[in-house]
Every structure is written in structure tokens, then in C-alpha cells.
Amino acid sequence: MKHVLLYDLADDAMPLAQEHYPAHRTRLDDFHARGLLLMVGTFSDAPVGAMAVFTTREAVDEFMSDDPFLHHGVVGAHRVREWDEVLQP
Incomplete structure (x- = not known):
């Protein structure tokens, strides 16, 4: 199970x-x-938002706890979703 962080x-x-x-x-x-x-990037219709894929929920929480984009109002909304990757190696 991976965890996806979405930023708007x-x-x-x-x-x-x-x-x-x-x-x-x-x-x-x-x-x-x-x-x-594991991977991160903006969407082609930027500056709408971005997505990052983390190995665990704890990693997402740690990242967000001190992310300058969250602390300085760059991000309007964010959410974390569990992602069940089908094509795992």
C-alpha cells in the first residue's frame, strides 16, 4: 500500500x-x-496542483509536518489517499 499526497x-x-x-x-x-x-510532480494543467507518492502514511505525515509550502500558504487544500498499486515489481 502506498500513500498519495495531493496538493492544490x-x-x-x-x-x-x-x-x-x-x-x-x-x-x-x-x-x-x-x-x-517514490515520485512527485505537478499536473500538466499547473499551477493547479501536484501529487507525491510515499511509501507509508508516516512518511507523508512527517513530510507535511515541516513542508514550507504548507507552512507559508502555498497550498490551498491537500489530501492523502491510500493507493493500492496493482503493477508492483
Whole structure:
């Protein structure tokens, strides 16, 4: 079971996103290096939102606990969904 984090950009948040992206990216890179974040990216109709796939719910919670995008109002709404990957290796 994987866990998917979905972010929707807050209204008029693009300047905030640009300001806080370096710290957000550092956090993404750290979680990926630790093997907790499997993939992440924005949707093609950006700046609507993004999706990240984590190995556990605990990893999602840890990520969100200190994510600059959440703390500085870049994210308007977010949700976490359990995802049962069918094509597992």
C-alpha cells in the first residue's frame, strides 16, 4: 500500500511558491534520498496542483509536518489517499 499526497495551489500563491520552492525542493530531495518518496510532480494543467507518492502514511505525515509550502500558504487544500498499486515489481 502506498500513500498519495495531493496538493492544490492556493489562489494567487505563485509568488509564494517561487519564494519557498528551494526549501520545499530540498525537503523533497531528502525524502527521496531516504527512500520514502517514490515520485512527485505537478499536473500538466499547473499551477493547479501536484501529487507525491510515499511509501507509508508516516512518511507523508512527517513530510507535511515541516513542508514550507504548507507552512507559508502555498497550498490551498491537500489530501492523502491510500493507493493500492496493482503493477508492483
